Amino acid sequence: MEAVLAHLRSSIERGEYAVGGKLPSEAALSREFEVSRSVVREALRGLQALGMTESKTGKGTFVTATGPADNPTFGPYSARDLIEVRRHVEIPVAGYAAVRRSQDDLDLLAHLLDRMEAETDNTAWVALDSLFHITIAQASGNPVFGKVIEEIRDALARQSAFLNQLGDRRRRSDAEHREIVTAIADGSESAAVAAMTAHLQHVEATLTSIVNGDQ
Incomplete structure (x- = not known):
């Protein structure tokens, strides 16, 4: 989970995923990193806690900031x-x-x-x-x-x-x-x-x- 979160965080900070853009689905990330969807889900929760993404039910996870918030x-x-x-x-x-x-x-x-x-x-x-x-x-x-x-x-x-x-x-x-x-x-x-x-x-x-x- 830590490796997946670190990779996604780095990708967002480098601008590979722009603010307002949508991250790949849990299934796609699971295949990309060769981990279970539960691991991906925990990594996405970590990004959300850091204030870098927002999860929208039925729509996916969207980037809200290029770096972590000061106050998770x-x-x-x-x-x-x-x-x-x-x-x-x-x-x-x-x-x-x-x-x-x-x-x-x-x-x-x-x-x-x-x-x-x-x-x-x-x-x-x-x-x-x-x-x-x-x-x-x-x-x-x-x-x-x-x-x-x-x-x-x-x-x-x-x-x-x-x-x-x-x-x-x-x-x-x-x-x-x-x-x-x-x-x-x-x-x-x-x-x-x-x-x-x-x-x-x-x-x-x-x-x-x-x-x-x-x-």
Whole structure:
């Protein structure tokens, strides 16, 4: 998927596909790159998230820009929207979870960590990632935080899949998640806040790197 996306992105940036022009169909791209249509579909979603194309139902995928947008979109929310909300919600939530979590919360977080580290399927890992962050919000003892994360769950999943595909984030995320859970288990509010802050900073840095073409 990364190779297909990189090739299409480069072709658009070089002007091989003009703004307003239509990309070849999924079937044609699948034949050209000798990959499955699902791989092509993921690559096209990546281009759309970068703000370089637009998909029109029944018509195809059209080029909208010769380079990536500064602020990729994931469903109804932009990357900037998500980062701002996550900074103001998930960072304090990690601190609350450290002082309010139950043993059941810790057991579930440990179980999720083990499953994520053993998971080989990216789609399944993304689903576990969403559940991991929701579980921390619930461990805060404030049900409103859980509702907020649930509201943006689909956008977070799209962003997570995007980062894993283009930024090779899975192994790094697993390590960062374990640091967060360790701090929560230790009951250290400051360490949990620091660990979640570092995690979100790495997410933002990877997004910036992808947009700049460094990945």
